[in-house]
Amino acid sequence: MNNAEVIGAVAAVLTTGSFLPQAYKVLRTRETAAISLVMYSMFTAGVTLWLVFGLYTMQWSIIIANAVTVVLAGLILTIKVRAVLRTTRE
Amino acid sequence: MNNAEVIGAVAAVLTTGSFLPQAYKVLRTRETAAISLVMYSMFTAGVTLWLVFGLYTMQWSIIIANAVTVVLAGLILTIKVRAVLRTTRE
Numbered sequence: 001m002n003n004a005e006v007i008g009a010v011a012a013v014l015t016t017g018s019f020l021p022q023a024y025k026v027l028r029t030r031e032t033a034a035i036s037l038v039m040y041s042m043f044t045a046g047v048t049l050w051l052v053f054g055l056y057t058m059q060w061s062i063i064i065a066n067a068v069t070v071v072l073a074g075l076i077l078t079i080k081v082r083a084v085l086r087t088t089r090e
Numbered sequence: 091m092n093n094a095e096v097i098g099a100v101a102a103v104l105t106t107g108s109f110l111p112q113a114y115k116v117l118r119t120r121e122t123a124a125i126s127l128v129m130y131s132m133f134t135a136g137v138t139l140w141l142v143f144g145l146y147t148m149q150w151s152i153i154i155a156n157a158v159t160v161v162l163a164g165l166i167l168t169i170k171v172r173a174v175l176r177t178t179r180e
Contacts, residue, residue, distance in 0.1 A: 007143045014136025018129045034124075039108045046104025053097045053151070061143070 008061030016065045023072040032080040040080060044073040098151025106155045113162040122170040130170060134163040 026032060047070045054062030137160045144152030
């Protein structure tokens with residue numbers, strides 16, 4: 001790996017790693033009241049585009065960091081949308 | 091701008107934009123009880139390294155997205171550390 005790849009790999013571990021406990025908590029408790037639907041939709045769309053950017057430019061640290069995050073963020077967003085729909089129906 | 095630069099620019103607006111309301115709320119209220127010191131330190135270090143990665147590889151969308159986020163995350167981390175130090179002294 002060259003210098004940029006090492007920096008990117010460590011950055012990926014840190015930013016994706018810092019997201020894991022929050023994701024684990026939401027997935028375990030299904031508690032999404034504190035999450036803003038608009039902001040989380042923006043975040044998930046943004047992470048998806050960073051993944052596309054990484055694939056487009058073939059940068060592994062960007063691909064792996066955002067692939068892990070997009071799966072977790074997508075699951076959390078699904079739980080949030082279901083909760084919003086349930087509340088709307090009541 | 092080429093395709094990758096457009097995708098990166100939109101991704102940057104979305105992920106940094108999704109972070110702004112939370113940052114604004116913490117900076118306005120100084121309420122950091124819900125923030126984990128360990129996780130937020132990891133996040134700030136990670137964003138700093140993504141900024142270094144962007145500068146190293148001269149990718150503007152990565153530089154700008156992470157430069158904005160690192161300033162806000164650094165301010166929030168400072169507020170959190172001060173709150174922890176105050177609690178420790180009491």
